[in-house]
Amino acid sequence: MPGYEKWSDLERKELMDVIDSGILMRYGFDGARKGHWKSKELEAAVCETFGCHYAQLTSSGTAALTTALSALGVGYGDEVIMPSFTFVASFEAVISVGAIPVLAEIDDTLTLDPASVRKNITSRTRAIMPVHMCGSMADLDALKEICREHNLWLLEDACQSIGGTYKGKKLGTIGDAGTFSFDFVKTMTCGEGGVVMTNNQEVYVKSDGYTDHGHDHLGVDRGADLHPFIGYNFRISELHSAVGLAQIRRLPEFLETQKKNHTLLKSLLSEIPGISFRRVPDPAGDSCSFISWFLPTAEQTQRAVDALREAGILAGNFYWYNNNWHYIRKWDHLKNALTLNSLSPELRTRIEAEANKDFPISDAIMSRCVSTSISLLWTEEQIREKGARMREVIEKAI
Ligand SMILES: *Cc1c(COP(=O)(O)O)cnc(C)c1O
Numbered sequence: 001m002p003g004y005e006k007w008s009d010l011e012r013k014e015l016m017d018v019i020d021s022g023i024l025m026r027y028g029f030d031g032a033r034k035g036h037w038k039s040k041e042l043e044a045a046v047c048e049t050f051g052c053h054y055a056q057l058t059s060s061g062t063a064a065l066t067t068a069l070s071a072l073g074v075g076y077g078d079e080v081i082m083p084s085f086t087f088v089a090s091f092e093a094v095i096s097v098g099a100i101p102v103l104a105e106i107d108d109t110l111t112l113d114p115a116s117v118r119k120n121i122t123s124r125t126r127a128i129m130p131v132h133m134c135g136s137m138a139d140l141d142a143l144k145e146i147c148r149e150h151n152l153w154l155l156e157d158a159c160q161s162i163g164g165t166y167k168g169k170k171l172g173t174i175g176d177a178g179t180f181s182f183d184f185v186k187t188m189t190c191g192e193g194g195v196v197m198t199n200n201q202e203v204y205v206k207s208d209g210y211t212d213h214g215h216d217h218l219g220v221d222r223g224a225d226l227h228p229f230i231g232y233n234f235r236i237s238e239l240h241s242a243v244g245l246a247q248i249r250r251l252p253e254f255l256e257t258q259k260k261n262h263t264l265l266k267s268l269l270s271e272i273p274g275i276s277f278r279r280v281p282d283p284a285g286d287s288c289s290f291i292s293w294f295l296p297t298a299e300q301t302q303r304a305v306d307a308l309r310e311a312g313i314l315a316g317n318f319y320w321y322n323n324n325w326h327y328i329r330k331w332d333h334l335k336n337a338l339t340l341n342s343l344s345p346e347l348r349t350r351i352e353a354e355a356n357k358d359f360p361i362s363d364a365i366m367s368r369c370v371s372t373s374i375s376l377l378w379t380e381e382q383i384r385e386k387g388a389r390m391r392e393v394i395e396k397a398i
């Protein structure tokens with residue numbers, strides 16, 4: 001998955017443009033910046049590369065989710081349906097706008113189970129937020145249909161699936177809004193950064209203002225801008241955008257390598273008796289940043305993980321079920337609504353209730369699931385060796 005593995009003179013060159021001019025901010029300083037507008041250029045490149053009308057860069061993927069929720073008008077009293085398996089940013093963003101994160105089960109796609117989404121809809125639901133985990137996509141047709149029936153926003157968290165597609169369209173551009181993260185370990189990186197993508201002009205204009213203290217950006221004098229609403233500072237810097245600009249041009253190469261390495265390793269792992277793989281709603285659209293595989297039982301999976309650790313080859317294999325960041329089971333801070341500031345009593349009660357629900361379907365899936373991340377640096381020989389060793393260790397353990 002990570003673009004950082006391919007750090008090169010191309011990133012250095014883009015960075016040097018910014019360092020030479022000394023204008024590290026994305027807005028203003030028109031004369032001094034010597035024609036360098038890295039953030040604007042990267043936004044144009046995002047629209048071009050992923051096929052959306054508008055792109056608003058942000059300081060992180062989490063900021064992008066928060067911005068998108070705000071631009072969609074999601075806030076007090078609203079419920080947002082999100083999956084039990086995701087990154088903590090999902091509920092952080094929802095809580096930050098004052099809305100209630102309603103957790104739903106995942107299915108064997110490792111993303112939102114449409115049947116569970118239906119069960120969780122109430123009169124207060126405003127948005128459905130699928131998370132395209134580990135490189136592959138949610139069942140977007142089914143989720144879009146639910147949104148249409150109930151008049152809900154579809155906000156795609158595509159932070160982990162840059163370059164993936166669903167029925168020919170890029171993930172992140174299919175819902176009312178979508179987000180990428182460009183943090184250090186994502187498919188392409190800015191160091192830190194993110195983007196809101198949308199085809200809805202109003203959502204874009206609001207995102208643009210929201211990420212910069214509500215500035216309307218209509219004039220040439222920043223000091224004279226009006227503020228139609230209260231915003232924040234979620235701006236990206238020119239330094240970060242410069243890195244992203246080099247990386248987005250290299251994305252086709254990253255994705256091709258990722259796909260090649262994924263295909264070979266998956267074919268080797270598929271020889272392990274009893275192994276199966278996540279369901280991919282549109283197999284041609286897998287971004288291939290991970291191979292997610294299942295063993296028949298939770299016990300076998302735990303034994304396999306222990307054996308991989310003992311053999312010194314666990315690195316790059318993620319057993320999310322026991323991981324503090326990605327699965328509901330270990331989110332004690334959410335279960336106890338541990339915030340630094342006071343929440344409204346209603347929001348606190350709802351957060352605790354949601355996070356302490358049982359997720360038997362997700363548990364049954366996640367306790368048998370391991371995701372193997374795909375490196376861009378592996379040689380064919382290394383992949384064959386890795387596949388053989390994993391097979392040997394796992395077969396013996398189960
Ligand atoms: C990385 C990630 C985010 C957050 O991105 P940051 O840029 O690290 O804030 C959000 N959602 C998912 C699924 C992610 O993997």
